Amino acid sequence: MGKSYAGTTNWEAAQQPSEHLKTIVPISGSIGVQEMFYRNGSSEARAMGYDAAYQAATTDLTTDDMRVCSDDLVGPLNPWSTYAFAEFGGAEWNDYWDERRHLPDVLENYRGSVYLVWGLQDWNVDPYHAFPTYQLMRDAGINARAIAGQWAHNYPDQPDRHSSLGSGYGGEAYPNMSRMDWAVELYGWFQYYLKDIGEEPEPMVQIQTHDGQWHVEETWPPEDMTWHMGSIGAEWSGDGIVTGLGGSVTLTSQVYEDGLHISGLPTLHLDVSTQACNGGQIFATLYDDTLDLRLGHATMDLRYREGGYDANPVAPLSSYTMLMEFNPLDVIVPAGHTLRIELTEAGEDYLPGPCATNPLGGLSIDGGTIGLPLIDRPVDHGAWFLAPPWWEQQPIPS
Known part of the structure; x- marks a missing residue:
């Protein structure tokens, strides 16, 4: 379980077959490096320096840094060649991207469960990492659940962070986006997968509209879309x-x-x-x-x-x-x-x-x-549900 980089390591663990890995909870964890920085070839600005930044962050004054592998040289160059010369093989002259693509191995090898947690306003690890990944996992025989609210690169139960979102970027869904009950549901998830207590959780997606309403679907996008x-x-x-x-x-x-x-x-x-x-x-x-x-x-x-x-x-x-x-x-x-x-x-x-x-x-x-x-979800449809009104128990952060 983990968020962002720590969420990505969940996917990395699930790439390798292991009967001992029962469940993972990636919270805004990237399914791949190229997927994180590129969308249909459009490059995020941070892609150009991310590898060099990571290398600098892990450098220390020891002889360990004298050991250089080929990826230490290829990594900083790859975003530039992908941006400028993609149609001439600029993204394929090495295996750098493919070696850092996690999802295909997960779908092929993993036999545990996955609880996906994502913000639909996440600009750090965009929600296209979560969907259609959810249904791909279901198709591969992986039991999965997902919760996706209108928060950004945060946990579901961080109203102090959620309150900072602006109009058009999640603000319309606050305070109903904050799910202070999420830990209770996660407790039941761990009880089954880690202790074999209770019944196996059924797959479902809890998703929030841009104006703050929650509905639950068996999959998402819904099958009747x-x-x-x-x-x-x-x-x-x-x-x-x-x-x-x-x-x-x-x-x-x-x-x-x-x-x-x-x-x-x-x-x-x-x-x-x-x-x-x-x-x-x-x-x-x-x-x-x-x-x-x-x-x-x-x-x-x-x-x-x-x-x-x-x-x-x-x-x-x-x-x-x-x-x-x-x-x-x-x-x-x-x-x-x-x-x-x-x-x-x-x-x-x-x-x-x-x-x-x-x-x-x-x-x-x-x-x-x-x-x-x-989709058609009238106001009296059974998919709609009310999230617990946490603001009745504690002040709403401003």
Whole structure:
């Protein structure tokens, strides 16, 4: 059990077959190093120096530091070659990323259980590490549970940290996001897996909407989720050119008269054309347009247009389709509201793409489709539940 780096070591332990490892509780623990710093090829700024920073943090004035392995040399170079030359093998000229990819070995070798804990507003280890990982583990025969609230890189029961979240980044869900009862549930989990006391816990996902409501599902995205597809130029309006020098495009939806419950990973499949540069990048931010409230984001480097971690060449003055996917969202769109997607070259903590500074670069938005994963959970549906009102027992941190 552990959070962040200590959560990642949970996955590392589960990579190796062992009958003695009964359960792990990774709390925002990365499923892989490349997965942590790259999303569809878009690079976080911290990726460029993380390896060198870790080496510096573990250096001391002893002769041990005179022992150098190949990864000590490859590690600091790999993020730069991946960023600049991915389509020419910049991410594949060594095994550095593959050797630090934990999830495939877990799915193949691990026979214990997993209790996933994640913040849907975690910007350190993004929630796409948790979903669809949860269902992949279930498919591999691993009993799993998950709890995912609108907190950031925190534990579920840290209201003093949760209270610092801003609007559009979890603030709407506070104080109901803080789960002071989580330790009680974890106690029952450990009782069974470590002491063989009680009945085996059933798999389930406790997940929170952006405005603070909790519901429980057997899996997530829920099995009864359906796709609502809309085309740019029909249900959605907007076009133009996205550039690294300030050019942006706004897509606006129709009015949703009956409201929506988005529960899953929305898709944004963009038809784009390159300009006079062999690349480009899109950072998409989803808003409730009526409230001007941020809901989530997606990002993609055109070289990774098919998603994942395999890059392909890009030519100037050519057309492509970018198969983008948003981070996991559980969002209520009230009746009568519209949605908006802002398309820019970069955003938040992601670097602009290599073509960003080229004044002749950019991506023309020629069309595409937007997929919203929807569920129907009326107010009297059995999936909704009330979390214990901890604020009746202690002050709410300001």
